Amino acid sequence: MARNKYPEITENRIIDTSTKLFMSKGYENTTIQDxxxxxxxxxxxxxYHHFKSKEEIMDAVNKRIIEQGLGSLKEIVNDSALSGIDKLREAFLLLITSTQKEASNRKIPPLQKNPQLLALYMRDTLGVASDILTDIVEECIKDGTICIAQPHELSQMILLFFNVWINxxxxxxxxxxxxxIxxxxxxxxxTMGVPIFSEEIIQSINVLYSLS
Known part of the structure; x- marks a missing residue:
């Protein structure tokens, strides 16, 4: 076999193709042959030269999805024109908008029918994203736009609400x-001193459900 001069290009093609198949057919129903x-x-x-198993491909797919979302969250964190509470609301809208894009793709099956994706999704809901959200919450506390004693737990609750409860x-x-809800x-x-629900956020949640 000729040596691949650009392995990252091939790996990205495998990840792109696998993402489409995992989301449309489900992880279990997708084979390496597919x-x-x-x-x-x-x-x-x-x-197999690039990925040892289908499970390793799935991990790469999940990592790609997470990194794409984190990039947008980091942009919000670094926006000096926004107050802490505005950043938090923008983060909420980002979470909702991201799910809206998925909702417009009718080929994506419910996560209950894709247990491997669901397991990874649940695992990573309280991962790096909650750390970034915690940074925003702590900024809110510093500028006085919210009042809460446990910023990390608040960020986890928010992510569970948007990524799980109303998903x-x-x-x-x-x-x-x-x-x-x-x-x-x-x-x-x-009541907790975190007045973050705006009319725009509520309307966006309702739009999300109208698409699903």
Whole structure:
């Protein structure tokens, strides 16, 4: 086999193709042969040269998805024109908008039907993203826009709310159930001294559910 001068290009092609297949067919229903067929010009051996197993490909896919989201979050953190509370609201809108983009793709199956993706998604919900969100919460505390004693736990609660509780790929709520959840969370956070639910955020959540 000729030596690949640009292995990162081949690896990115494998990740791109695998992402599409994992999301459309599900991880368990996708084989290395499926990935090979979709790529067209690579053999199984070539794929195994870059990734030892399908599980390793899945880890690379998940890492790519996380890095894409983190890049946008970091831009919000570094925006000096925004106050702490504005950064927090922008972070919320980013989480919702990201899910809206997925919702417009009708080929993506619910995460309950893709248990490997769901497991990785749940694992990473409280990973690096919560550390970045904690930085924003701590900025809110410093500039006095919110008042909370446990910024890290607050960031984790927020991520669980947006990425899990109201994620239509995990739970399907009726309009009444969704409204009750939003009212509950808004009242809870307002009482805690974290008034972050804006009309724009509430409207964006409702738009998200109309797409799912």
């Amino acid at each position: 990935i090979t067929n979709e790529l067209g010009d690579l053999s199984k051996g070539a794929i 239509p790929w995990i739970y399907s709520w009726t309009s009444e159930e969704l409204n009750n 939003i009212v509950f969370m808004k009242d809870l956070l307002d």
